[in-house]
Amino acid sequence: MDIVPEITRRSITRLINDGKRADGRAFDERRDIFIEPNVIDMAEGSARVKLGDTQVIVGVKPTIGEPFGDTPNLGVLMTNCELLPMAAPGFEPGPPSPESIELARVVDRG
Template sequence: MDIVPEITRESITNLIINDKREDGRALDEYRDISIETDVISKAEGSARVKIGGTQVLVGIKPQLGSPFPDTPDLGVLMTNCEMLPMADPTFEPGPPSEDSIELARVVDRGIRESELVELDKLCVEEGKHVWMLFIDLHVIDNCGNLFDAAELAVMAALKSTKLPTASIVDDEVVLDKENTFDLPINNEVAMCTFVKIGEKMVLDPSLSEERVASARLNVGVTKEGRICAMQKGGAQPLTKDEIFAAVNIAVSKTKELVEYL
């Protein structure tokens, strides 16, 4: 359990009540954002995203495999997250934690439900061979708001991914690694994360703000403004007005976030 000194909690809460933050940002303002792609030479697609001090690295590894029985003509996405102990003293080595699993699932939901990747174009031979994309997400430095950084990193990595041309010769799959094609991308998506401190909703929380928050809301929005994912965290409830206000901000901020891509 994360224990926060009462003086720290009161200090941050009092700032938020007065529409101020420790780092001088507005309540609906992001920290500085930077995105680099093709940062892993052995991966077919990769990206590193920084939001303030938070840093996330993503690599994409494609592999030919069998499709799921109920979707014989669609490619497969699999998202895995590793929270490295060097990124945060609270992260522990070993099996994935609940936080790690939640981060991977929320990010995966945003990618999947936005129909970001044209999965039908990843089919090589219906019912037999499709491209499977393994999305490996690594938290390098946790300074708060891993969700938004991870979603941007996965998005940027997928957009940089190239696949070898595949053909069927004598019932065997033949790969031509000299001739590649861009991963078919159908959309763009971003995640906007809010936390509730006192009675205010705060965008892009720092780690100290996350520690004193009573609730969290993740909103995934496509570039057209369609909500494709939502996740509620924290013990306290959110009102309908708080959720609607957060969604409206997320829709407007998504336009800014996808421009970084």
């Protein structure tokens, strides 16, 4: 079974042969990066990061808790990811989606 349809494969191959990306940039051309700190008032730390047309907002809210008995000198970092419906048509409100859970796990693993 073909994972990439033939028309998409031809388009990607043409772009590679022309030394371009799908958005028209050259392979060695980067997108502009913009970082705006302190965008969430209720968080201890936050930022909005823009990479081309992609935006991510992150907030940090620490809490003090009890360490685990087997690691009394170590802390715990728990992460949560929310993919808002306005970000893409496939994101829906409600419990965390599999994509949200996987992103949080990747961050947890470091």
